[in-house]
Amino acid sequence: MQNKVLVIGSGGAGLVAALNAHEAGADVTVLTKDYPTRAQTSMAQGGINAVLKHSQNDSVEAHIANTLKSAHGIASEEEVKKLCTEAVDAVEWLDNIGVQFSRTKDGKIAHRRLGGASGDRACYAQDYTGLKILHTLYDQVISKNIEIINDRFLLDIITKQNKVEGVSVLNKRSGEVEVYSANAVVLATGGYARIYDKHSTNAVGTSGDGIAAAIRAGARVSDMEFVQFHPTALKNSSILISESARGAGGHLLNSKSERFVDELLPRDEVARAIHEEMQKGEDIFLDIRHLGEEFIDEELPQERKLAKLYENVDPVYDLIPIKPVAHYTMGGIEVDKNSQTKVEGLFACGECANHRVHGANRLGGNSLLELVVFGREAGVSAADYAKNISVDASVDKIESNNILDEINTYTNDINFYEARTALGDMFYKNVGISRDKKSLQESLKTIKDYISKLHLMGVKDKSKIYNTNLIEFLEFKNMLELSRLVLKGALDREESRGAHYRSDFPNENEAYAKHTIVDINGVVAS
Amino acid sequence: MNIKIKRDELVEYNVSELKGATLLETLNYIKTKIDPTLTYSSGCRSSVCGSCAVRVNEKEVLACSYKVQEGDVIEPLKNVEVIRDLVVNMDKAYEFNAKSKAWINKSASTPDVTQENEKLNEVQSDCILCASCYSACPVYAVNPEFKGPFSLTRVYKYVSDVRDSDAKEKIDVIQTNGIWDCTLCNECTMVCPQDISSKADIEKLRMKSTQYGYMDPNFGSFDGGLDFL
Ligand SMILES: Cc1cc2nc3c(=O)[nH]c(=O)nc-3n(C[C@H](O)[C@H](O)[C@H](O)COP(=O)(O)OP(=O)(O)OC[C@H]3O[C@@H](n4cnc5c(N)ncnc54)[C@H](O)[C@@H]3O)c2cc1C
Ligand code: SF4
Ligand code: SF4
Ligand code: FES
Numbered sequence: 134m135q136n137k138v139l140v141i142g143s144g145g146a147g148l149v150a151a152l153n154a155h156e157a158g159a160d161v162t163v164l165t166k167d168y169p170t171r172a173q174t175s176m177a178q179g180g181i182n183a184v185l186k187h188s189q190n191d192s193v194e195a196h197i198a199n200t201l202k203s204a205h206g207i208a209s210e211e212e213v214k215k216l217c218t219e220a221v222d223a224v225e226w227l228d229n230i231g232v233q234f235s236r237t238k239d240g241k242i243a244h245r246r247l248g249g250a251s252g253d254r255a256c257y258a259q260d261y262t263g264l265k266i267l268h269t270l271y272d273q274v275i276s277k278n279i280e281i282i283n284d285r286f287l288l289d290i291i292t293k294q295n296k297v298e299g300v301s302v303l304n305k306r307s308g309e310v311e312v313y314s315a316n317a318v319v320l321a322t323g324g325y326a327r328i329y330d331k332h333s334t335n336a337v338g339t340s341g342d343g344i345a346a347a348i349r350a351g352a353r354v355s356d357m358e359f360v361q362f363h364p365t366a367l368k369n370s371s372i373l374i375s376e377s378a379r380g381a382g383g384h385l386l387n388s389k390s391e392r393f394v395d396e397l398l399p400r401d402e403v404a405r406a407i408h409e410e411m412q413k414g415e416d417i418f419l420d421i422r423h424l425g426e427e428f429i430d431e432e433l434p435q436e437r438k439l440a441k442l443y444e445n446v447d448p449v450y451d452l453i454p455i456k457p458v459a460h461y462t463m464g465g466i467e468v469d470k471n472s473q474t475k476v477e478g479l480f481a482c483g484e485c486a487n488h489r490v491h492g493a494n495r496l497g498g499n500s501l502l503e504l505v506v507f508g509r510e511a512g513v514s515a516a517d518y519a520k521n522i523s524v525d526a527s528v529d530k531i532e533s534n535n536i537l538d539e540i541n542t543y544t545n546d547i548n549f550y551e552a553r554t555a556l557g558d559m560f561y562k563n564v565g566i567s568r569d570k571k572s573l574q575e576s577l578k579t580i581k582d583y584i585s586k587l588h589l590m591g592v593k594d595k596s597k598i599y600n601t602n603l604i605e606f607l608e609f610k611n612m613l614e615l616s617r618l619v620l621k622g623a624l625d626r627e628e629s630r631g632a633h634y635r636s637d638f639p640n641e642n643e644a645y646a647k648h649t650i651v652d653i654n655g656v657v658a659s
Numbered sequence: 660m661n662i663k664i665k666r667d668e669l670v671e672y673n674v675s676e677l678k679g680a681t682l683l684e685t686l687n688y689i690k691t692k693i694d695p696t697l698t699y700s701s702g703c704r705s706s707v708c709g710s711c712a713v714r715v716n717e718k719e720v721l722a723c724s725y726k727v728q729e730g731d732v733i734e735p736l737k738n739v740e741v742i743r744d745l746v747v748n749m750d751k752a753y754e755f756n757a758k759s760k761a762w763i764n765k766s767a768s769t770p771d772v773t774q775e776n777e778k779l780n781e782v783q784s785d786c787i788l789c790a791s792c793y794s795a796c797p798v799y800a801v802n803p804e805f806k807g808p809f810s811l812t813r814v815y816k817y818v819s820d821v822r823d824s825d826a827k828e829k830i831d832v833i834q835t836n837g838i839w840d841c842t843l844c845n846e847c848t849m850v851c852p853q854d855i856s857s858k859a860d861i862e863k864l865r866m867k868s869t870q871y872g873y874m875d876p877n878f879g880s881f882d883g884g885l886d887f888l
Contacts, residue, residue, distance in 0.1 A: 167700070168749060170788045171708045231763035231822055233777055233784040240773040258784070264707055265784050272762035272813070283750060306742055336702045372705045439705055442724055550691035594696040599743040602695040 136160045138515045139315040144172030146483025147321030148270035149508030157516035163281045169271045173336040177263025178375035180255025182498035183220035187241045191252030203249045204492020205631040206646045216490045223505035232269045246380040247497035249399035255498040260435040290350035297478035308597025316519035317478045324484035329459035330557020334373040340608035341615045343485045347466045352474040355650045356464040358622030362404040363460035370443040371458045376497045387415040401494045401632045404457040408566040418452035463491045472511035482511035493631020543591030569637040577620045622649040665734040683723040698744035709787035719791035719850040736794035755806045761813035766824035783816035785853040792847035804836040808847035808857030815860035838864045
C-alpha cells in the first residue's frame with residue numbers, strides 16, 4: 134500500500150489536513166464519528182486572528198507578543214511566530230476558497246477586537262465564523278473528490294514497533310469493528326472540555342477520544358491541566374455568548390449593576406473576576422443594550438438569537454445572565470515541528486494537539502487560526518511521510534474487538550449517565566476556575582473509584598445498529614482516562630499560571646515554567 | 660406531559676418533570692433516565708451544527724431549538740433512510756452537493772469582495788445542512804434524483820460569488836434533476852431554521868439559466884401538449 138493517509142475527524146483541522154495531504158499527493162480518506170459539517174468548529178463565532186496587509190495600528194509582532202503574554206511563559210516562541218506569521222496566508226487562502234468574511238466599506242476583510250489583543254485583528258463572518266469556514270472547507274473537500282466516511286467512531290490506533298499501521302473504528306451503522314490500514318494517520322478529533330459535562334460550551338461529542346487513543350498507542354500528551362473557562366456562557370444552558378460582544382463594548386455587571394473588571398483582559402483574568410463576584414453571592418450579567426439593535430443585528434445576530442432562545446432574554450432590551458464555563462482545552466497530544474507525535478507516522482492537529490502556541494491560556498481567535506496553520510503542516514507532513522513508508526495492509530482488529538466484548542460483560546448496577554453528570558459537577562467545582570490540593574486529591578480519588586467501577590456501569594442497549602448508548606459509554610471511558618491526567622497535572626503544578634489557578638499557591642513560580650508531559654506510564658517530564 | 664416518539668412504532672413517554680425544555684433536552688432526559696435505547700443525533704445544542712433536525716407534528720424543526728408541548732409526535736426526517744429511531748442516513752442527500760458542483764472554482768487572482776457582494780449571499784452561507792428543507796420537499800416523492808433545496812441554495816451561493824470563475828459549469832449541471840424540477844411550493848422556506856429560501860434561490864438560478872441560454876423544459880412539454888389539441 135502506498136501513500137494512504139487517514140484523517141480522523143472532520144472539523145476545521147481535519148478538513149484542512151485532508152486538503153493539504155491530498156494536494157501533496159496522498160491518497161486521503163477522512164473518517165468521522167458524525168458528518169463533516171457537524172463538528173464543533175461550526176460553533177466558533179468570534180473570529181480568526183490575522184494581521185492583514187490593510188490592518189492599521191497593528192503588527193504581526195504585536196500578535197506574537199499578545200499570544201506569548203497570554204501563554205504565561207509556556208508557549209514555544211518559534212511555534213507562536215509560525216502561527217502569527219502564517220496567519221495572513223491562512224486567512225487569504227480561506228478568502229480565496231469562498232469564506233464569506235464580513236467586509237469593510239472599502240471591500241476589505243473586517244476586523245474586530247477580542248480579549249487580550251492590542252489591536253482589532255479577529256477576521257469574522259458575522260458571528261458565524263466557524264460555520265462558514267467549516268462549510269467552505271467541506272465544499273472544497275468534495276470538489277477534490279476526497280473520500281469521507283461518516284459514522285465511524287475511532288477505537289484504537291494500530292501500531293507495530295511504535296509505527297502506525299492504521300486504525301480500528303466502530304461502524305456506528307452496522308455495529309461492526311472495521312480496520313483501515315494506512316501509511317500515516319492524522320488525528321484531528323478535537324478537545325476534551327466535555328469532561329465538565331453541562332458546565333461546558335462544547336458540543337456533546339467533545340470527549341477527547343483521539344487524545345485517549347493516542348496515549349494508548351504510545352504517544353505523549355502535555356499540559357492537560359490547562360483548561361480555559363470562557364467568561365460569558367448563558368447561565369442556564371452554558372451556550373456561549375461570543376467574546377466579540379465584549380470586544381464591541383459590552384459590559385459585565387453584578388447584581389448591583391456595577392462593572393467590576395476590565396472586560397477586555399484575557400479570559401483567565403475575566404473568568405476569575407466573575408468567579409470571585411459569584412462567590413460573594415452576586416449574579417453576573419452581560420450588558421450589550423447600549424450597542425443598539427442595528428449593530429447587534431448586523432454584527433451579532435447569532436448572539437441575539439441564542440439569548441432569546443436559550444435564556445429567554447432579548448439582549449437589545451435585557452441584561453443577559455451569564456457564568457464562566459469550560460470552553461477550550463490547551464493540553465493535548467505532544468507533537469514535534471512537523472506535527473508528528475511520538476508514534477512514527479501518527480500526526481495530530483487542531484484542539485486535540487498541543488502545538489505549544491496557547492501555553493497556559495489561549496487567546497480568542499487563535500484556535501481557528503491554529504486549525505489552518507497546523508492542519509496544513511500536519512497534512513503535508515503526513516503525505517510526505519506516507520510516500521516513503523510501506524505498511525502491511527492486513528493489520529488485525531483483535532484488540533478493539535476485545536474491548537467491545539469486554540464491555541458487553543459489564544453489568545448495569547450503576548447508570549453511567551449519572552456518573553457522567555457527577556463527574557462534570559465535581560470537575561466544575563473542584564477542578565474549575567480555582568483549585569487547591571485538597572479538592573484535587575478528593576477528585577482524583579473519585580475518578581479512580583469510577584474507573585474501578587466501570588465494570589458495573591455497563592451499556593443497557595444491546596443492539597448492534599446505531600448504538601449511541603455504547604458510543605456514549607466509550608466517550609465516558611475516554612473522559613475518565615483524561616480526567617486522571619488533568620488532575621495529575623493540576624496536582625503536580627503547585628503554582629498559578631494562566632488558566633490554572635491554585636488558591637493554595639496563588640503566584641506564578643518560575644520553577645514551573647515548563648510543560649507537564651505524560652505518557653501511558655505517568656509523568657515523563659515536567 | 661406526554662409526548663410520542665416514532666420508533667419501530669409510536670412510543671409514549673411521560674416527561675412531566677421537565678418545564679419549558681427543548682426537545683433535545685427532553686430526548687436527553689428520556690435517554691439518560693428512562694430508556695437508554697432511544698436513538699437520535701445531536702451536537703452543538705445551539706442550532707448551528709445541523710445534527711438534530713426531526714419532525715414534530717409533521718413539521719421539520721431542530722430538536723435543540725424547539726420547546727416541547729403536550730401531545731407532540733416526534734418522527735425522523737422524510738426522504739432519507741431511517742437507520743434507527745430518529746437517526747437517518749444523510750449520505751445520499753449530501754451527495755447532491757457534489758453532484759451540483761457546489762464549490763468555488765478559484766480564479767487565478769481573487770477579486771476583492773465588496774460589502775454589497777458579501778451581502779448577496781450572506782444568508783445562503785448561513786446554511787447548517789440540517790436537511791429540514793430536504794425532508795419537507797415534495798419533489799422526492801416523484802424524483803429521488805432531484806438535487807434538492809439545500810444543494811441548489813449552495814449553488815446559488817457560489818454562482819453569485821464574484822470570486823467564482825466558472826458559474827457556467829454549475830448552471831449546466833443543475834439543468835437536469837435540478838431547478839426545473841422544483842414546483843416552487845415554498846415548503847423548504849417554511850421550515851428552514853436559518854431563514855433561507857431555497858425556493859427564491861431556485862427562481863434566481865432559473866433567471867441566471869435563461870441568461871446562459873437555457874429554457875424552461877416544462878414550456879417545451881406544454882407546447883407538446885398543444886400539438887395534441
Ligand atoms: C462555542 C465555541 C465558540 C468558539 N469560538 C471560537 C472563535 O471565535 N475563534 C476561535 O479561534 N476559536 C473558537 N472556538 C474554539 C474552536 O472552535 C475549536 O478549538 C476548534 O473548532 C476545534 O477544531 P478541531 O478541528 O480541532 O475539532 P472539532 O471541530 O471539535 O472536530 C473534531 C472532529 O473529530 C471527530 N471525532 C471526535 N472523536 C472522534 C472519534 N472517536 N472517532 C471519529 N471521529 C471523531 C468529530 O466528529 C469532529 O469531526 C470556539 C469553541 C466553541 C465551543
Ligand atoms: S437551507 Fe435551511 S433547512 Fe435547508 S439544510 Fe440549510 S439550514 Fe437546513
Ligand atoms: S420550493 Fe422547490 S425545493 Fe422548495 S420544497 Fe418546494 S419543490 Fe422543493
Ligand atoms: S444540536 Fe446542533 S443544531 Fe441542534
